[in-house]
Amino acid sequence: MIENRKEEHIRIAEKEAVSSEYNYWDDVKIIHQAIPEVDFDRIDTSVNFLGRSSSYPFLISSMTGGTDLAKRINGNLAAAAEHFGVGMGVGSMRAAVEKKELADTYSVINGYNIPFKIANIGAPQLIGQKKPAFTDSDIEYCFSLINADFLIIHFNFLQEMVQPEGDRNARGVMKRLKDIASSYPVIAKETGNGFSREAALELKDAGVQAIDVGGLGGTSFAAIEYYRAVKASDSEKMHSGKTFWNWGIPSPASIRYCDVGLPVIGSGGLRNGLDLAKSIMIGATMGGFARNFLSSADKSFDALKIQVDEIIRDMKMTMFLTSSENVGALRKARYFVTEPLKSWFNAYGE
Numbered sequence: 025m026i027e028n029r030k031e032e033h034i035r036i037a038e039k040e041a042v043s044s045e046y047n048y049w050d051d052v053k054i055i056h057q058a059i060p061e062v063d064f065d066r067i068d069t070s071v072n073f074l075g076r077s078s079s080y081p082f083l084i085s086s087m088t089g090g091t092d093l094a095k096r097i098n099g100n101l102a103a104a105a106e107h108f109g110v111g112m113g114v115g116s117m118r119a120a121v122e123k124k125e126l127a128d129t130y131s132v133i134n135g136y137n138i139p140f141k142i143a144n145i146g147a148p149q150l151i152g153q154k155k156p157a158f159t160d161s162d163i164e165y166c167f168s169l170i171n172a173d174f175l176i177i178h179f180n181f182l183q184e185m186v187q188p189e190g191d192r193n194a195r196g197v198m199k200r201l202k203d204i205a206s207s208y209p210v211i212a213k214e215t216g217n218g219f220s221r222e223a224a225l226e227l228k229d230a231g232v233q234a235i236d237v238g239g240l241g242g243t244s245f246a247a248i249e250y251y252r253a254v255k256a257s258d259s260e261k262m263h264s265g266k267t268f269w270n271w272g273i274p275s276p277a278s279i280r281y282c283d284v285g286l287p288v289i290g291s292g293g294l295r296n297g298l299d300l301a302k303s304i305m306i307g308a309t310m311g312g313f314a315r316n317f318l319s320s321a322d323k324s325f326d327a328l329k330i331q332v333d334e335i336i337r338d339m340k341m342t343m344f345l346t347s348s349e350n351v352g353a354l355r356k357a358r359y360f361v362t363e364p365l366k367s368w369f370n371a372y373g374e
């Protein structure tokens with residue numbers, strides 16, 4: 025059952041250690057500026073993303089929907105998105121397509137004034153699997169259910185490989201994506217394994233409007249599926265989950281690889297405002313936080329607010345200490361990278 029799977033994902037992500045073993049944001053070293061020449065209280069954190077204005081350079085990444093628990097989480101995330109003036113995504117909307125009575129676990133966010141909302145469907149659903157592909161009207165249903173501004177198509181093929189009920193076919197996805205991208209403003213997104221340069225160029229060619237790198241360093245879906253496999257005593261999937269736990273392209277490297285002339289969302293493993301600032305320095309238009317917000321969003325809006333306030337304070341401190349009075353200046357702040365990230369940066373001979 026899709027609802028049980030969603031609930032299990034949330035509970036495992038909250039309770040277990042499901043991050044990849046290494047966080048590559050630690051390999052980005054920022055040069056401190058002792059003479060900032062900036063008034064902290066006048067730092068401008070706003071940013072423009074595809075014509076939408078966001079008060080801060082991050083969004084709340086797609087996570088959930090489809091259960092009562094997910095409805096509560098989406099409600100609190102939406103309240104935070106409104107309060108802070110940032111965009112947000114909902115999780116994969118397949119549950120709502122399959123069971124219309126679950127619609128409000130997503131549309132709960134419509135009660136909030138959010139700068140931009142992002143619908144979410146999986147690339148595997150673009151083509152026939154064991155179940156038929158999403159139709160045009162399924163896609164329109166998802167988009168209009170939350171009055172979306174953008175449509176994320178998420179690429180999660182590693183997860184599909186590791187989960188017991190996973191979809192195994194990827195042939196024909198890009199042809200269908202090209203169709204959809206001619207009717208909807210599509211953002212292509214990974215879910216923790218990042219996009220290569222080749223993938224980014226293919227996505228650009230298919231007409232997507234932005235790329236969310238969803239790189240390696242934070243939540244590992246191989247790890248999440250490993251814990252599900254343990255519960256189900258599925259030794260084959262336990263093995264795959266362990267083997268591919270750290271698979272993927274580090275988020276900062278993927279931001280570089282995705283520098284193909286489209287806005288980039290730098291997500292995957294962001295822990296705080298310092299990591300967020302690093303994602304901007306490396307070239308992202310904005311960052312994205314997912315699992316980091318999960319437990320607070322499960323508790324209350326107030327818990328989430330405390331956490332987001334911390335992120336903003338740390339990001340602004342980083343801006344101040346790099347002499348960056350706005351996000352444009354932060355993009356030019358000085359940094360260098362150490363191993364192992366350095367080798368990832370050089371992988372395309374840069």
Ligand SMILES: Cc1cc2nc3c(=O)[nH]c(=O)nc-3n(C[C@H](O)[C@H](O)[C@H](O)COP(=O)(O)O)c2cc1C
Pocket residue numbers: 033034037085086087088114115116144176178213214215216238239241242243291292293294312313314315316318
């Ligand atoms: C519980 C949970 C559920 C998720 N569900 C989705 C989803 O439905 N669609 C999607 O595009 N990404 C989904 N993600 C992936 C996140 O959006 C993000 O790409 C990934 O977790 C890496 O970011 P993080 O390290 O900040 O968690 C989910 C993540 C978590 C933790």
